[in-house]
Amino acid sequence: MTEPIIEMKNIEKHFGAVIALGGVSFDVCPGEVHCLLGDNGAGKSTFIKTMSGVHKPTSGTILFEGKEMNFESPRDAMAAGIATVYQDLAMIPLMSVTRNFWMGNEPIRKIGPLRFFDFELANRVTMEEMAKMGINLREPSQAVGTLSGGERQTVAIARAVHFGAKVLILDEPTSALGVRQTSNVLATIDKVRKQGIAVVFITHNVRHALAVGDRFTVLNRGKTLGTARRGEITPEELQDMMAGGQELAQLESSLGGTV
Amino acid sequence: MTDERLKQVSTLRRIMIRPELGAISGAILVFVFFLMIAGDSGMFAPQGIQNWAVVSAQFAIIAVGACLLMIAGEFDLSVGSMIGFAGIVIAILSVQWGWPVWAAILITFAITISLGAINGFLVIKTGLPSFIVTLAFLYILRGLTIWLSILTTQKTVIGGVKKAAEGDWLAAVFGGKVFTGFFQWMADQGWIETFTRGTRAGQPVVEGVPMLIIWALGLIIFGQVLLTKTRFGNWIFAAGGDAQAARYVGVPVNRVKILMFMFTAFCATVFATAQVMEFGSAAADRGLLKEFEAIISVVIGGALLTGGYGSVVGAALGALIFGVVQQGLFFSGAESSLFRVFLGTILILAVILNTYIRRIITGER
Numbered sequence A: 001m002t003e004p005i006i007e008m009k010n011i012e013k014h015f016g017a018v019i020a021l022g023g024v025s026f027d028v029c030p031g032e033v034h035c036l037l038g039d040n041g042a043g044k045s046t047f048i049k050t051m052s053g054v055h056k057p058t059s060g061t062i063l064f065e066g067k068e069m070n071f072e073s074p075r076d077a078m079a080a081g082i083a084t085v086y087q088d089l090a091m092i093p094l095m096s097v098t099r100n101f102w103m104g105n106e107p108i109r110k111i112g113p114l115r116f117f118d119f120e121l122a123n124r125v126t127m128e129e130m131a132k133m134g135i136n137l138r139e140p141s142q143a144v145g146t147l148s149g150g151e152r153q154t155v156a157i158a159r160a161v162h163f164g165a166k167v168l169i170l171d172e173p174t175s176a177l178g179v180r181q182t183s184n185v186l187a188t189i190d191k192v193r194k195q196g197i198a199v200v201f202i203t204h205n206v207r208h209a210l211a212v213g214d215r216f217t218v219l220n221r222g223k224t225l226g227t228a229r230r231g232e233i234t235p236e237e238l239q240d241m242m243a244g245g246q247e248l249a250q251l252e253s254s255l256g257g258t259v
Numbered sequence B: 001m002t003d004e005r006l007k008q009v010s011t012l013r014r015i016m017i018r019p020e021l022g023a024i025s026g027a028i029l030v031f032v033f034f035l036m037i038a039g040d041s042g043m044f045a046p047q048g049i050q051n052w053a054v055v056s057a058q059f060a061i062i063a064v065g066a067c068l069l070m071i072a073g074e075f076d077l078s079v080g081s082m083i084g085f086a087g088i089v090i091a092i093l094s095v096q097w098g099w100p101v102w103a104a105i106l107i108t109f110a111i112t113i114s115l116g117a118i119n120g121f122l123v124i125k126t127g128l129p130s131f132i133v134t135l136a137f138l139y140i141l142r143g144l145t146i147w148l149s150i151l152t153t154q155k156t157v158i159g160g161v162k163k164a165a166e167g168d169w170l171a172a173v174f175g176g177k178v179f180t181g182f183f184q185w186m187a188d189q190g191w192i193e194t195f196t197r198g199t200r201a202g203q204p205v206v207e208g209v210p211m212l213i214i215w216a217l218g219l220i221i222f223g224q225v226l227l228t229k230t231r232f233g234n235w236i237f238a239a240g241g242d243a244q245a246a247r248y249v250g251v252p253v254n255r256v257k258i259l260m261f262m263f264t265a266f267c268a269t270v271f272a273t274a275q276v277m278e279f280g281s282a283a284a285d286r287g288l289l290k291e292f293e294a295i296i297s298v299v300i301g302g303a304l305l306t307g308g309y310g311s312v313v314g315a316a317l318g319a320l321i322f323g324v325v326q327q328g329l330f331f332s333g334a335e336s337s338l339f340r341v342f343l344g345t346i347l348i349l350a351v352i353l354n355t356y357i358r359r360i361i362t363g364e365r
């Protein structure tokens, strides 16, 4: 295995009296999918937000490409090559695919002293990048609201990859998706990994994690329960760790093993 | 994933989701209507056209500001009070204090744009809805205006601006007329009527295009290009569409919103200055209800009250509908109070249409 591109050591994050993270360590290597699992409120979103510059950790260190980093804003993290696709706020539905794709990074075409948004280039690249991910858009001016949930996630992922992400963080990209949409997104994640990008994949779903993950870290109430490599852990063990063991085991037996 | 269901985009549907659709059809309807009922009343003679064109241009000037601000996700209810305030400040500085009019105008712009920035800053810093913050400014500014006016002149109307503005270069930029030679030529050709008696005999009844109209056209073009063709325009949509999502990708949402509040104040001051130059006076009660008229124009123009969607050209057409109906009812001799009935009705219709269009865009979600 290569050197980790990003290494988080003993990250703590307090919100007033709430200790959302109580010393979490985590790393991810280029070309690897590292899954972060955990129940609701475990602190997954908070954790990746410290990685992407949204929150400053209360304590702990972040090493990016071996150097210590202090991100002041998401912009800093993005400039370093850390891109995030958020659980709920991936896209603006009323805006076109192109406008969303380039939001914050609009290409400029100069006419004399005037600077315009280069829609011709933007539309073309958007179509190409989406096609690479296996989605053929009707037209780049189509509003994102008309896309399905999986297609929206794909736009967000394609955008991150296009803008040179070295680390791609996906916060529950599959949580609201149906079976086919999910498999599309998982296939996209695999494509991204093959390009040598480090992927942090957050999910509740053990099967989704096992489908693409190389390593698995489980968070519980702001603490890590450990990291396992692909093949070292069974789905059942992972499931138990996530739910804190017994309760789910009991529930599972009463439901006939369908959870 | 080639999906045959996604292949055909009907042209009809594509037209349907243009934000300007309602305003375009509304404008056509309104023109046809008044051509029918007031076609021979002089409404479409040169003077009549100038009449409703000026009124529409006034609405358009404030509508452009309100439109960009609404798309950026905010309102400014202090526009009307800002108009009154700007007018009184210009009059006090130039007439009472004897400043050159150009200096009075420039300082007034500086003051009102700063007030716009304060509006924006308060909205951003407090996180309160702009509705509340600017409602406070609606009262504060109106009160200040009346107080200032009484304090300096014991009156709420300050005259004498016309005299002070004579020969002033900047005053002419707001109150002057252009293409006067062309209009005189058209009159000489007999295409437009001329005065037959009095000191202005031989001069055309419409001497030229008022600068107010040039300002309106300039602002509409500026707003439309800014919104649809530039990076900043994309940020305006993003700030209003979903401020948090925009921030996450590095859009400077706060800066965008504050700048839009400043731009709204700028538009209000353009309106005020042109009005003061036209009337030759300022009054503390000018601009009453203008904020709502601006917002209605914008909504008729297809913008969503919730932000993130709309069109400057649409808002300008909304302003045109507004101006034509207001003056058209006057020309056709209808009861002018009916104008309000019309406004209320068209507002409801526009909002219903917009909501429907929004559902289409966001795919029925």
Ligand SMILES: Nc1ncnc2c1ncn2[C@@H]1O[C@H](COP(=O)(O)OP(=O)(O)OP(=O)(O)O)[C@@H](O)[C@H]1O
Pocket (backbone or CB within 6 Å): A015, A018, A019, A020, A038, A039, A040, A041, A042, A043, A044, A045, A046, A047
């Ligand atoms: N800004 C905040 N202020 C205060 N508390 C917060 C804040 N953000 C998160 N928390 C708290 O931190 C804890 C972890 O939340 P987080 O969103 O990271 O969970 P999660 O693992 O992503 O859950 P889910 O699976 O539901 O998305 C929760 O108890 C939450 O209430």
Ligand SMILES: [Mg+2]
Pocket (backbone or CB within 6 Å): A044, A045, A046, A087, A171
């Ligand atoms: Mg979460």
